[in-house]
Amino acid sequence: MTMILLIVLIFSIPIATYAITSIWLRVKLRSASGLPPSVPYVLPLIAHTPTFASGSDTLANALRRNAVPGAALRFKGIGFNFVLLSGADFIRKALSTHHFDWNKISAPLFVGMFGGPQKIKDALAKDDSGIGVKPYPGSDVHPGRRLMRNQIVFFADAFSKTSMDALVPIFILQMEDWCSKSNVISEDWVEMPSLYLFVRDVLFSSSVEALFGPNLLGLNPELAKDFWEYDDSVGFLALGMPNWLKPNAAKARSRVLEALKRWRRNAVNNADPAIAEDAAWNPAWGLGAIRRRNKLLDATEGLFDEDGRASIDLALLWSMTSNVIPASFWYLVEVLGSQQLQNRVLSEVDREIGPAIAGHLPKFDPATLTNNPLLQAVYAETLRLHIATLITRVVKKEHTVGSWLLAKGQDVMVASNVEHMHPQWDSTGADGDHPATDFWPDRFLTSPNGSSDKATFSLDGRQGQWIPFGLGEHLCPGRHFAKQEMIINAVVMLATFEMELTTPEGWRPANDFGRYGFGTQHPKEKVSFRIRRRRYD
Incomplete structure (x- = not known):
């Protein structure tokens, strides 16, 4: 009994x-x-x-x-202990306030994902000063150790107009150079097994050389292989699990960190002294802001030694490649997967930049491309469907959102995939209904004076609904470069090559949610395709 x-x-x-x-x-x-x-x-x-x-x-x-x-x-x-917020108005009201911070959540991630030393984790967790020019009331953090504020200062420099005016043309030049010199692709069709790996290889080398100069890859020819092996294990590393459970993850991260140390030593010892410190770009350091960030690191009272600097270099490398590269793949997949959309995009590409001459693209204005309504709409819809980010914050001061009480110290979470799949995205066009699960870029296009007028791109009314880059004061600082990179990659590829998917008509790979919460999802299946150099009459 x-x-x-x-x-x-x-x-x-x-x-x-x-x-x-x-x-x-x-x-x-x-x-x-x-x-x-x-x-x-x-x-x-x-x-x-x-x-x-x-x-x-x-x-x-x-x-x-x-x-x-x-x-x-x-x-x-x-x-x-997370509180999940949902609903556009609710999210907008919550994340637009100054009552949230990210330091306590990001501190362990900095160690796990990027191999940061424990002393930096401790300093980051203690940094309750916020990101404003003035510290958050009640904070007594040493001015040099306002690490969250230092990130804002660095990114404001890195993605200023001056920096972007130097960075984007170098990125375009690297892409065009790869396309023109590739001896694998001729005027005859070439079958390839994976569009994702193709895009990944092209964009990684172009992005890295634009951001870090030629020496990071030049000194470390195995960097791409090591980086993507590391990236495949980022979710495991972020959990802070013992390395012996997956030893290859920590080993791959260590190899990438060593590569970044070699690059940094070379930059310190061999930078051309004739290049001014305020230069937007130089061959040794790449983006000038990376060089200038050293002053912020020097002011932290010895907090950032060689290991610490390699960790923040890895954080920059990862944040500027791991999400935008698979997103660029999805952009191409969605365009190539619909003949109607492909024809519309190709028409815009030809109108914006014209045909290649002797195999080389004419010079074009990146701003014109990235302001093109259709190309922007494809970009926005790609991110809506293929990004799954968990936006996390910590409540700094007890307050209410609506009638809900959020206590001080409470961890808060917003799931972009939840909001992006909400019925609020159900739309109707001339060709019928398009639920949130459909890829339909026209949901971002408006014709103010009727359907006969030229459509314009708009995110009006979507604040709190379209959140691939987050919301509020911690909005992703690299979003403008990511947008340009995605659109420019598609334009250069489509203008230089003819590309066709060799998968069943109407088929699309599924999102592989193995990276759920970390941004752009990888494809669950391989996407085979064929490619040849584009012919112009």
Whole structure:
């Protein structure tokens, strides 16, 4: 009898727990106020740990299934306690305030993902000064160790108009040079097994040379191989799990860090002294802002030694390649996968830059391309469908969003994939209905005076809905370069080559949610294609 009662008790606890949390959730949603309730779970303490540990489709489905627009719902488990916010107005009101910070969440990520030393993690976790010119009230962080503010200063320099005016032409030159010199692609069709790997190889070398100069790849010929092996394990590294569980992950990260150290030593020792420190770009350092950032690092009272500087260099390298490169692949897949869209895009490409002459593209204005309505619409729709970012913040000061109370120290999360798949994106065009799951760039195009007028690109009314780069004061600083990189890559490729998918008509690869939460998703299946140099009459 005792054993039977024990078994009944063991099985009753999960059932009771789920019932209680379900009832409490319904009560709280009706009142829509107070502390956020928990999403129902079965086992106390463990709660939602299995869902978050599984990641991938399990986590994606759980967030989509439970999110309630205008509500704050809690997911908790071993080592985490997040409040999920959903709904455009709700997200906009929440993340547009100055009551959130990112330091405590980003500190362990800096160690896990980028191999940052423990002393930098500790300093980053203590940096409660915010990102403004003046420290957040009550903060006593040393001025030199305002690490979050230093990031803003660096990115403001790195992506200023002066820097972009130097960076973008070098990127274009590297892309055109690769395309013109490739001896694999001729005027005859060449079959290739993976469009993703093709785009990845071209863009990685072009981006790295534009950002870091020629020496990073020149000194480290195996960098691309090591970097993508490292990138495949970023999710594991971010969790801070013991290295012995996946030793190749830490080894790949170490090889990339060593490559960055070699590059930095070379830059310090061999930079041309005749090039002014305020130059936008120079061969040894690449983007001039990277060189100038050394002054910020020198002012941190010895916090950034060689290891620390390699870690922030890796953070920059990863942030400027790992998401925009797969996004550029998706841009091409979506264009090539629809003959109608491909014809429209090619028409815009020919109109904007004209045909190649003797195999070389004429000079073109990057700003004109990136302001083209259709090319922008394809870019925006690509990010909507293929980015899955978990935007995380920490509440710095107790406050309310709507009627929900967010306590000081509470971790808050917004899932871009949840918002981007919401029925708010369902649209209707001349060709019929287009649900949120459809790729339909025309949802971003408007014709103010009727359908006969030329359409314009618009994100009006989409604040809090379209959030591939986040929202608020921590909005991704590299978003403008990423946009140019995606559009320019597509234009140069389509203007130089004829490309055709060799997959079944209408087929698209699925998003591989193995990187769920870290930005652009990789394709779940290979996309075969054929390519030849474009012929002009």
